[in-house]
Amino acid sequence: MGSEKKGTTGDLELVFAEPKGFCFGVRRAIAALEESLELHGRVYALGSPIHNPQEVERLLSKGLVIIETPSEMPMGGAVFVRAHGVSDPVMEELRSRNALVVDGTCPFVSKAKEKAALLSREGYTVMILGDEDHPEVKAIRLSSEGPVTVVDPLRLKSFDVEGLNKVGIVSQTTQREEDLSALVSGVSARASETRVFNTICDATSSRQRSVARLAGSVDGIIIIGGKNSANTEKLFEIAKTSGTPTLWIEDEEGLERGWLEDKTRIGIAAGASTPDWLIHRIATRLASAKSAREDGW
Ligand code: SF4
CATH class of the missing domain: 3.40.1010.20 (4-hydroxy-3-methylbut-2-enyl diphosphate reductase, catalytic domain)
Incomplete structure (x- = not known):
């Protein structure tokens, strides 16, 4: 069952949907990837590791290289398998290249495969x-x-x-x-x-329920997440359909002064692929909204 967390920033009250941001599987996978990047310097990811451009950018700057097929990686390299997992034949192909596999497959996905x-x-x-x-x-x-x-x-x-x-x-x-x-x-x-076998995981539906609840009690709702993220898009649709003014942003650049102007209680929700550091950065930017309004932000 989700809950809400509140924070007051100047004349704005921020109410956070809970749960928000990284789900269990994504958090686990990205932690394994970071650890491997620190250890090996360069890690190949089979497909984009996460549907969030800002997080991908951060990981690329740490040495991540995105490839589309196992044949693009050097023999013996470190390769990251994202939370969505890969098929058994692809895993075999990776092992045949002596790859050091950093397997970020979410246990819920492994269960569905099994x-x-x-x-x-x-x-x-x-x-x-x-x-x-x-x-x-x-x-x-x-x-x-x-x-x-x-x-x-x-x-x-x-x-x-x-x-x-x-x-x-x-x-x-x-x-x-x-x-x-x-x-x-x-x-x-x-x-x-x-x-x-019911192999559904509750991570996306719990985020959807919490946005639906939040939408009825705020003046506007900000959805944070990649424009390429299907689960974030779903949160946006739910909030928008509720009739509450809704803004979907990837980062703080998407905040609009005009949109904020007539609102005092703002709901914040984030998709399962949105990192905490990005949510925190946007909340901090909103925290300056009062003076920003006065300064013409
Ligand atoms: S199965 Fe659930 S917990 Fe695992 S990565 Fe997907 S949404 Fe997240």
Whole structure:
């Protein structure tokens, strides 16, 4: 259950949605990456390590090199696997290059991969609730040996289970419980045997609930996070749909004096890929808002 934290800054009261910022898996992965950067100086990341441009910039300045395929890294180099994880074949390819693997795969993602692989081994057709282009879903899919179908939550009314007997269901970790329930009832009604592992993690939904709660009690809400972050975008949509004036910023440069002018109680929320240092920097900038208003900031 989330809560709120308050802070008064001049004539502005800031109310922070809780939880906010890095989720457990991202915090754990970035800590492992930092440790490895300190140890090795140069670390290769397979894909962008996090959906936050400012955090990526900081990590690049410490020696991170982003690559798209294992073949781009030198033999024996240190390679970071982000929280979304990679498929078993990709992990094998990394090991075949004698890579020192810094595995930041979130344990919740590993669990989804393991359950899908187990279902596959036991003869189930695996059904994954999720976005088929998402790296996590690709990793789950490629870790299963048998047939796999990905069901997009937007297609829950039209997916096909024709001819399937044993169906095993797992979910991308960030999907909604309601959508998983809808998929399970749809499949159970048609397949002769259904087995389900609920692999949803609460990190994104708890942030969404806390923004929804906060939106009704503030004059405006600031969402902090990368414009390339899907979970931050969702927080923005929830806040905006509530009717509360909403501003989505990546850093303090996005703060608008005009937007702040008529507000005294401001809610702050941040996506699961937004680092604490960035939230803190923006709160500090807001702390100067009173004098800034007077100074024409
Ligand atoms: S959202 Fe959940 S599954 Fe994904 S990295 Fe965070 S804690 Fe792990």
